[in-house]
Amino acid sequence: MYSIVSTAIIQGIKAVPVSVEADVSSGMPVFEMVGFLASEVKEAKERVRTALRNSGFGLPAKRITVNLAPADIRKSGSGFDLPVAVAVLGALGCLEGAELSGFFIAGEVGLNGKVQPVRGVLPMVSGAKERGISRCIVPLANRSEAQLVTGVQVYGVESICDAVQILRGEHWEEKQPAESSDRNTGEARQPDFADIRGQYLVKRACEVAVSGRHNLLMIGQPGAGKTMLAMRIPSILPPLTESEQMELSEIYSVSGLFAEREGLMRVRPFRAPHHTVTVQGLTGGGAVPRPGEISLAHKGVLFLDELPEFLGQTLEVLRQPLEERCVRLVRAYGSFEFPADFMLVAAMNPCKCGYYPDMQRCRCSQSAIERYVGRISRPLLDRVDICVEAPPLAFDELNRAGDGETSEQIRARVMEAWRIQKERYRGENFSHNSQIPAESIRRYCALDAEQERYMEEIYRRLELTARSYHKLLKVARTLADMEQSERILMRHLTEAVCYRSLDKKFWERG
Ligand SMILES: [Zn+2]
Structure with missing residues (x-):
């Protein structure tokens, strides 16, 4: 038979x-x-x-x-x-x-x-x-x-x-999965930006980054709250669409992690792999390839804390997915593709001891500092759009309660910025300012003569690469969108320049 x-x-x-x-x-x-x-x-x-x-x-x-x-x-x-x-x-x-x-x-x-x-x-x-x-x-x-x-x-x-x-069509009674009874009830409270004291500049940088889906690097002393800030970024990202929820649920299903997530993925993921993560852990792989951390962060945030502690080769594998928003694995018996459209948020101390440029406290030699930040390659740094310093909290900020806006308030503005971009890039194969391809920069980030002159000077003074120059213009585009300004204005350029000046300060000290 x-x-x-x-x-x-x-x-x-x-x-x-x-x-x-x-x-x-x-x-x-x-x-x-x-x-x-x-x-x-x-x-x-x-x-x-x-x-x-x-x-x-x-x-x-x-x-x-x-x-x-x-x-x-x-x-x-x-x-x-x-x-x-x-x-x-x-x-x-x-x-x-x-x-x-x-x-x-x-x-x-x-x-x-x-x-x-x-x-x-x-x-x-x-x-x-x-x-x-x-x-x-x-x-x-x-x-x-x-x-x-x-x-x-x-x-x-x-x-x-x-x-x-x-x-056989016999009578059969379905059982309840053992652990499902009391889960799924009530969504756990998400961390909220209202909990953060001070750090206005970094909060602003987070909002700018999310508004244009730019990658973000925070540099600051230990205890400045970099991790707390990063954890709150998903709370200001617009809600997932239904098809995004389904796609994300499929990724978690294929990873065998669905059960832990208690149902449809409604909340944007926040993944924070430890710096000892392997290349395979990050990009995915195995005999039966399964998604890695960057795919588990799809449509959400991939947070790399202590960035210089990651192995160079681990960070280098991020370059392709950061450009293409997916990761491709080639095996003898076929190639596989996993979605990996994540926002990269990274944090680092300015030096091994963590206190540079506070020379009273920093115990690191000049060459040790250079070696430390030098672990982050120029090509990877060029893929970060916004670089911001998280200063230590001032004394009067320590005892203040959370005083800022709620994530809900910030998210409302972000959603407006996303709406403007969606409208503008209708018919394009990208949807956010951070994704404008080089050939379309002049069209979407037009500057007048005075702005051109200013940017020429900046280009020389900060010794920008073509890629980092474009990143700067894209961030300026986002700042304009946040004010619903169709034109990029001078103040948008100057703020965008601030987010680019830190690499000069930390990476190219003479
Ligand atoms: Zn130090």
Whole structure:
């Protein structure tokens, strides 16, 4: 007998349909699996055979052949166990009356027949729906993400026996996932800019950065509140659109982190990997490539604290995704793309001890300071649009309560700036000032004769590169948008210059 079951494999963050065919015939008793399989998929044979026996289905002494199609896609991961088990049961005639073709099935099984969660269930179920499948059997632990796909009947199963009961159309009672009962209730309070004392200049820089989606670097002594400020940046970013929420949920589903996020991703992510993070941890990868920190920060903030402590090669891999807003991984068996449209926020001490340029307290030698900041390469620095100094808090600021505006108030202004940019860049393939390509700079950041002369002097005085000069103009464009001014004015240029002067101060002291 022959049977066929629909499942899928994740490539990047997309699900590619896979059919599991099983055939049982008389002949030499053997269990064979074919179809361009990675080693862990070949091992499914042993897991499935034992799991079936422990679920009460001993395999007869017959020839069992399982084929995973299409043959040109390499099958990896452990999500094929359950569909293979079901296809074998179907071919053995144990699922009488079941219409296997109407189901999508995914799940890993343990030797005891229990079903374990797998990664990527959300895009898998979403893809199944597009192919016209309306019933999905998934691991119970993955049920909540599968249920984000509307118009599909989702069954969360704990064991092979559960799946058999559903397929046979027998009475079956769905369980609640163990931990889901008291979660999901009430959103935790987001950190708010109103909590921050003083630091008006840095708060302003944060608002400018978010308004044009510019990358931001904060330099300051320990205790100046750089991390507190960075953590509050997501709270002034405009809310995610519905499609962004879904895309982000898919990334977390593929990462296997969906359960931790308790449902649809409604809040912009804030990721702060430690400086010991590996290149793979940052960009993604692995035998079955999964998204890295920069993709988990998609549509949100990637915060790199203690920037010079990161390894040079770790930082260098950020350059491509910062330009292209996605990360590409090339493997022998194919290339994968993960979205990575994040805002980079970095923080650093001005020197190893943290107190430069306060020469009373700084214990670092001139060359030590140069070595410290020199760990950040010029090309990476050129990709930072706004560089701001976070000064130590003045004494009278220490005892003051949070005195600033709320994040909600700031966000209202940011949303207005985003609206202006969206309008202006209608029909372009970018949507924010930070993304204006070099060839369109003159069109969108036009200057008059006096401004040209001023900028020429700045270009020479700050020894700008072409890239950093363009960054400066884009920031000026954002400052103009924040005042709803169609023209860039002199005061916008001078403020933008301030956000560019620090690299001269810290990186090129004579
Ligand atoms: Zn120092």
